[in-house]
Structure formats: C-alpha cells, structure tokens
Amino acid sequence: MITKIRAANLPSSLFPPWFSSLLVPPPFFPALPVDTSVGLSKSSQALKLDLEEKLFGQHLAREVILKALTGFRNNKNPKKPLTLSLHGWAGTGKNFVSQIVAKNLHPEGLKSNFVHLFVSTLHFPHEQKIKLYQEQLQKWIRGNVSSCARSVFIFDEMDKLHRGLIDAIKPFLDYYEQVDGISYRKAIFIFLSNAGGDLITRMALDFWKAGKKREDIQLKDLEPVLSLGVFNNKNSGLWHSGLIDRSLIDYFVPFLPLEYKHVKMCVRAEMKSRGFTIDEEIVKRVADEMTFFPKEEKIYSDKGCKTVQTRLDFH
Numbered sequence: 373m374i375t376k377i378r379a380a381n382l383p384s385s386l387f388p389p390w391f392s393s394l395l396v397p398p399p400f401f402p403a404l405p406v407d408t409s410v411g412l413s414k415s416s417q418a419l420k421l422d423l424e425e426k427l428f429g430q431h432l433a434r435e436v437i438l439k440a441l442t443g444f445r446n447n448k449n450p451k452k453p454l455t456l457s458l459h460g461w462a463g464t465g466k467n468f469v470s471q472i473v474a475k476n477l478h479p480e481g482l483k484s485n486f487v488h489l490f491v492s493t494l495h496f497p498h499e500q501k502i503k504l505y506q507e508q509l510q511k512w513i514r515g516n517v518s519s520c521a522r523s524v525f526i527f528d529e530m531d532k533l534h535r536g537l538i539d540a541i542k543p544f545l546d547y548y549e550q551v552d553g554i555s556y557r558k559a560i561f562i563f564l565s566n567a568g569g570d571l572i573t574r575m576a577l578d579f580w581k582a583g584k585k586r587e588d589i590q591l592k593d594l595e596p597v598l599s600l601g602v603f604n605n606k607n608s609g610l611w612h613s614g615l616i617d618r619s620l621i622d623y624f625v626p627f628l629p630l631e632y633k634h635v636k637m638c639v640r641a642e643m644k645s646r647g648f649t650i651d652e653e654i655v656k657r658v659a660d661e662m663t664f665f666p667k668e669e670k671i672y673s674d675k676g677c678k679t680v681q682t683r684l685d686f687h
C-alpha cells in the first residue's frame with residue numbers, strides 16, 4: 373500500500389530527469405547540493421523524544437531504533453553501513469518510523485536530496501526489466517553516496533523486491549572499505565516488510581491471552597518468531613538473498629499490532645497536527661469505525677492506524 377507521503381515525494385518515473393547526469397562514473401559526478409547539517413540535525417536525545425512522543429505501542433521498535441542510530445552515529449569509523457530490517461503488520465508504523473529516522477538525520481526528511489524511498493511495486497514493477505533496474509539502482513546509490521556519505525535509502529515492500537535487485541544492492545551493504553573508490557560505510561539502509569507480521573501478532577496475542585502486559589514482550593521472545601517467519605521463510609525476500617547468511621542486516625525491528633487504545637492515540641495525534649481541539653467523542657467514533665481482529669477477541673486493528681487520517685476527514 374502506498375501512502376500519500378510516498379506518492380507525493382516520488383518522481384513519477386523511476387528516476388528524475390537529472391538522473392542521467394549521474395551515469396558518468398566517478399570522479400566526474402556532478403556536484404549535487406551538499407548537506408552541511410548531515411548527522412548534526414538533532415541529537416539522539418531528540419530522536420528519543422520523537423520516538424517516545426510520536427510512536428505509539430511500539431516499545432521494542434523504539435528501543436532497537438534508538439540503540440542502532442545512537443551507536444552508529446557515535447561511531448566515527450563504522451565498518452559497514454547501518455542496515456535495519458523493519459517487520460510487522462500493515463499500518464503499525466514502519467514507514468512512520470523511517471521518516472522519523474530520516475528527519476533526524478536530514479531535517480527535510482523524505483524531501484531531502486539525501487533520503488531516498490523506493491517502493492518495490494511502484495519503482496520496480498516489471499520483472500523483465502530487472503537488468504535495467506539493477507543498473508539504475510546501483511548508479512543511483514553510487515551517485516548519491518558519493519554526494520552525501522550519510523545518505524538514507526528506504527526500501528518499502530522488501531518482501532516483494534526481486535531477488536536480482538537485492539543482489540544489486542548487496543555489495544553496498546557489505547564490510548568493504550570502498551567499492552569503486554566510494555565508501556558506503558556511513559550510509560543507512562532501511563528495509564520494510566510485512567514478513568513475519570503474522571507471527572509477531574500471534575506472539576502478542578499469546579501474551580494477551582496469558583494475561584501478560586504487552587510491554588513485557590522482549591526482543592528475545594520474538595527472536596525465534598522472526599527466525600521462523602523471516603530468516604527461514606523462502607517467501608520473505610530476505611531468506612534467499614544472502615543478506616541474512618552474510619550478516620548484512622544489523623538489526624531486525626519488530627512492530628507489534630496496534631490495539632484500540634493506540635488507534636485512539638493516532639486519532640488524537642492527527643487532530644492535534646491539524647490544529648483541532650481534541651474532541652473525545654470524535655476520537656471514539658473514528659476508532660470505533662476501524663475493524664479489529666481476531667474475530668472473537670477483536671483486539672488488534674487490522675489496518676493499524678493506516679486509515680485514521682482519511683476517516684477523520686468524514687468527521
């Protein structure tokens with residue numbers, strides 16, 4: 373599913389018109405604008421605050437993302453780019469968090485020249501064009517990292533990304549000091565997918581049924597779950613790509629399914645961002661319109677907070 377934000381910030385064709393200028397190999401890359409605020413835009417404290425205030429119901433994702441980003445930014449000499457793999461049900465905040473991270477590094481977020489979002493089904497829809505996509509993608513990454521070492525690349529719908537394209541980006545994710553004269557070690561790659569989302573949900577449901585608190589779910593509880601749903605799942609996209617075998621993913625970040633109370637929090641946040649006074653009656657009405665599963669218990673929103681914005685329009 374493509375959100376408004378993504379569609380609004382993406383070129384209509386695969387790459388913008390000036391892309392062809394990047395086809396010249398280094399050192400002849402044209403000078404793209406240089407971001408002087410790179411890495412200094414906000415402190416880790418600001419990221420922490422953003423995650424605490426804006427991201428609802430995701431205590432594990434909050435913890436892992438903060439740890440990963442803080443560690444990476446404090447490391448003056450990283451040995452490889454930072455690679456995060458975000459997993460979870462639809463509408464639970466994977467794109468939302470990627471945007472928070474991107475904004476933290478580059479204040480303009482998705483609008484920055486140094487943040488790049490690829491959506492598999494939008495940008496790489498035709499299997500027969502894989503060779504072309506591979507070439508363009510590699511040149512795009514190379515060109516942009518040579519312009520800004522701390523470029524951020526977000527790949528949405530990773531589970532739908534053709535294996536050939538994962539192979540194309542693999543060299544950039546590795547521990548090489550340089551590839552063709554360029555170091556990729558300060559770049560950040562974020563992969564988003566629904567793979568493992570059903571298993572994460574089942575785990576959350578088991579906790580709920582056992583009367584345990586959601587916040588008591590720990591990363592170690594989810595490791596075997598992710599291992600089954602992602603690491604050893606031939607359909608997850610990552611499995612047969614060699615990314616996992618070669619330890620090229622630094623952090624797996626699980627997103628839990630969102631409950632009624634989280635949906636209400638999303639409604640309030642949306643009202644606030646539109647400058648409305650919070651009206652609890654409307655908050656309840658919007659949340660009540662969402663559908664919840666499993667059939668019997670009705671605990672988790674089946675679209676997370678995804679349709680909150682449009683539903684609010686009706687009220």
Ligand SMILES: Nc1ncnc2c1ncn2[C@@H]1O[C@H](COP(=O)(O)OP(=O)(O)OP(=O)(O)O)[C@@H](O)[C@H]1O
Pocket residue numbers: 373375426427428429430460461462463464465466467468469564565566630638676677678
């Ligand atoms: N955990 C959350 N906390 C706060 N807001 C959220 C959360 N999850 C979703 N939202 C809101 O819902 C919108 C849609 O969520 P988002 O696009 O991040 O979902 P997603 O997990 O990427 O879904 P998909 O897998 O379908 O792409 C976000 O822009 C945000 O406004």
